[in-house]
Amino acid sequence: MSYSKAGAVGWLVLDRPDALNSLDRESVQQFTERLATWRDDASVRVLVVTGSGRAFCAGADLKQAGSKPEPGEKDLLDLIVILFDALRSFPKPVIAAVNGLAFAGGLEVVLCCDLVIAAETARFGDAHSNFGVFPGGGGAAILPRKIPANVARYLLFTGEALSAADARLYGLVNEVVPAGELETHVQALADRLAAKSPLVLAGMKRVANEAADKSAADALRHELLECRNHGRSWDITEGLAAFREKREPQFKGY
Structure with a gap:
């Protein structure tokens, strides 16, 4: 290896x-x-x-x-x-x-x-x-x-x-x-x-990995919880600011 x-x-x-x-x-x-x-x-x-x-x-x-x-x-x-x-x-x-x-x-x-x-x-x-x-x-x-x-x-x-x-x-x-x-x-x-937000990708991976073992309703609740948690992150603030300012975002993963 x-x-x-x-x-x-x-x-x-x-x-x-x-x-x-x-x-x-x-x-x-x-x-x-x-x-x-x-x-x-x-x-x-x-x-x-x-x-x-x-x-x-x-x-x-x-x-x-x-x-x-x-x-x-x-x-x-x-x-x-x-x-x-x-x-x-x-x-x-x-x-x-x-x-x-x-x-x-x-x-x-x-x-x-x-x-x-x-x-x-x-x-x-x-x-x-x-x-x-x-x-x-x-x-x-x-x-x-x-x-x-x-x-x-x-x-x-x-x-x-x-x-x-x-x-x-x-x-x-x-x-x-x-x-x-x-x-x-x-x-x-x-x-x-x-170059993307590590928080977004990690959260998406968690939801996607677990979705097959849940009902659609439970999977959607999991996705919403991840979305709400992400709303308190620095990365979403940076991403939205970059969108407004027409520049590439610089994500930090927190």
Whole structure:
């Protein structure tokens, strides 16, 4: 796992290209620790997750998946579940920049992200059934919420993969770009998001994440509460002033 910052954008790179960026104990723990650090870092307003080499992530490292931990230690699945929970609940926009293969746990990483930008060469598949492995990070639970249920079942049962273009057609991917333009395109998108009010984006994410588990009336009440709370912020005062003065707002996140 490697990481860097470009302006207000934090880049997390799955960096085990010889192992197709599969998730081992060390990389999962590094990923989780970096999320915890950047969660409360006001200088990071947007997170991008990507991979090195020809894969985004091929899932859990199966060489470690079956090994028993030392007494008192969490096993690999426990660590992955903790990571995915942290990624789903990360309070800032998270973009998956899918550079290549996103299979099994790699697809589940994608499912944890808010926006998905894929290179034309990217491919998406569950693949657990190919190895007699059961998904534990959202493959069966979340995928049917993201794409049509019959398409999700096809991917789950067959272990086959979708092209980036088909993944966009089914709603899993927001944009498909040439492979050589992925990083530049995602940085430009992340920069646009980073210029917006962090409070607005965080509140929108909370409401959107919880809406599917609520009635429409409860979701609307949640949205109104967030709206009322935001009305006491510095950012709304700045945004309205910028509108009146015909200038770009300078949001501070409080």
